[in-house]
Amino acid sequence: MTKTTDKIKLQELAHKYLQGNLTKKEKDEFENWFNQTTDDPIEVSALLASNEEVHRQAIFNNIKKELGPKRPAIFKFWGGIAAAVIFICAIGAGVLYLKRDQKSLQQTAKVSKSDIPPGHSQATLTLANGKKILLSSAVNSGLLKEAGVEVQKDSKGELIYKQVAGGKSTELEYHTLTTAKGEQYQVILPDNSHVWLNSASSIKFPINFAQSKERKVFITGEVYFEVAKDKTKPFRVVSYNQLVTVYGTHFDVNSYKDELGTRTTLLEGSVDVNGTLLKPKQQAINENGVMKIMTVDVENIIAWKNGYFRFRTETLESIMRKVSRWYDVDVEFQSSSLKTIEFGGVMTKYVSVSKVLEMLELTGEASFELKGRTIIIKNKQ
Incomplete structure (x- = not known):
């Protein structure tokens, strides 16, 4: 299986792939991953493909093969610390791929009708x-x-x-x-x-x-x-x-x-x-x-400058400060113990706040609710 640091690197390449900003060396590295059997599910667009539809379908088929419905959820531990790891790359409105059963895939954060766009x-x-x-x-x-x-x-x-x-x-x-x-x-x-x-x-x-x-x-x-x-x-x-x-x-x-x-x-x-x-x-x-x-x-x-969130063994309190600034929202923790939960992952900044909350909630560590411009974080029931 690919090392955690390699997975993070792949996510960054996928993000740059979406933006069309890959160097030739990075493009070769990304295509090398795609041509191998891998446990790293990533959705990307076909911006660099010579035949967009064929290339898109090939990528989707590769991901679908990796996301077998019988496979369990995957959580990793970084540096000996229990950190729920999410590997995220958004396309369009943003999509998360984790190897989970279908029931957990249907889990989403509670969001009001008026979502909040990114900065x-x-x-x-x-x-x-x-x-x-x-x-x-x-x-x-x-x-x-x-x-x-x-x-x-x-x-x-x-x-x-x-x-x-x-x-x-x-x-x-x-x-x-x-x-x-x-x-x-x-x-x-x-x-x-x-x-x-x-x-x-x-x-x-x-x-x-x-x-x-x-x-x-x-x-x-x-x-x-x-x-x-x-x-x-x-x-x-x-x-x-x-x-x-x-x-x-x-x-x-x-x-x-x-x-x-x-x-x-x-x-x-x-x-x-x-x-x-x-x-x-x-x-x-x-x-x-x-x-x-x-x-x-x-x-x-410098992930913020390059258009995405990137964190490794970072506390939820620290992550939510970044979310608060970027989406201009307030954050309320219903329990102080929630602040010290540690996460790791990579995701684009250019999705609505509801997508970020859904991604975080899928780790199973906490639940998130958006009311107006306030994010309420609760213990998982």
């Missing part, structure tokens, strides 16, 4: 003069020119700041980009650094770096950075009780107030976090100035 690309831009502009993915035009900077939106919905020759501003003026719950957004700063904002986050930045000796930005929530290299101007990220200094690298800062400490995760390059240097795949956990360094799976950390 989307949207944010609010606050200008230096206090004016606010609501940004949606539909806008694709020049926004404004000020202080030697031209602000545009491209066809992918990214906000792009471009340095304009002849800018004569001598004072630093700031813009603030803010996402609410249920929103996320991308921006390219004037120095060509790429920034992704998760839900309920913000970044305040100078609209022109030319007049300063450093590139300093201020954030709340969770933000992922791909910083453009500039040895003459270090890039600094200020968050609660923390300063990160870089010259050019990829990293994620999670500074939500409802999380345990500020977490800075390095993907490549190097960063200085309050005087502590990080290496790739290391995470600094800053709790009230006390720093702890640990090695992490970076794919778990």
Whole structure:
């Protein structure tokens, strides 16, 4: 049987397959899985097939063969901890395949008639003069020119700041980009650094770096950075009780107030976090100035940016914080013991909240009910 880590990798490839974003190497790897006998049921679309209908039917037949009605449900244990494992890949409205008997497949979460759609690309831009502009993915035009900077939106919905020759501003003026719950957004700063904002986050930045000796930005929530290299101007990220200094690298800062400490995760390059240097795949956990360094799976950390939830031995309380931000919902636990249940799995973010609850409930660990914009989590009866 395929190892758990390999299953997670297959799910990620399936997700990228749906998006049409597989590299040639990844496509070969995915097709190699499909051509073998496997215990890993995955539903994918036929986006890359030369004959869509034939390829789709072949995949469905393969999955159907693997999902024999007499086979029991499969639950795994990761790292010696009882974690109900769900392997999920959504297509269209989202479908879950687990090897279960037919009775358990019919089990679903209780959902009100008004379901809640997933979050989307949207944010609010606050200008230096206090004016606010609501940004949606539909806008694709020049926004404004000020202080030697031209602000545009491209066809992918990214906000792009471009340095304009002849800018004569001598004072630093700031813009603030803010996402609410249920929103996320991308921006390219004037120095060509790429920034992704998760839900309920913000970044305040100078609209022109030319007049300063450093590139300093201020954030709340969770933000992922791909910083453009500039040895003459270090890039600094200020968050609660923390300063990160870089010259050019990829990293994620999670500074939500409802999380345990500020977490800075390095993907490549190097960063200085309050005087502590990080290496790739290391995470600094800053709790009230006390720093702890640990090695992490970076794919778990940046899954939100790539369009899916990915968790491994993660508590239900932590998972539901992510769900709450992305779907803009409240969460109520009827028992505190439910918060510590641990799950592992991969699923797309772009399904309605009812699908997420159905997936989680199929693990048999808890029951979920959606009332209005509140998710109520109960002990399994």
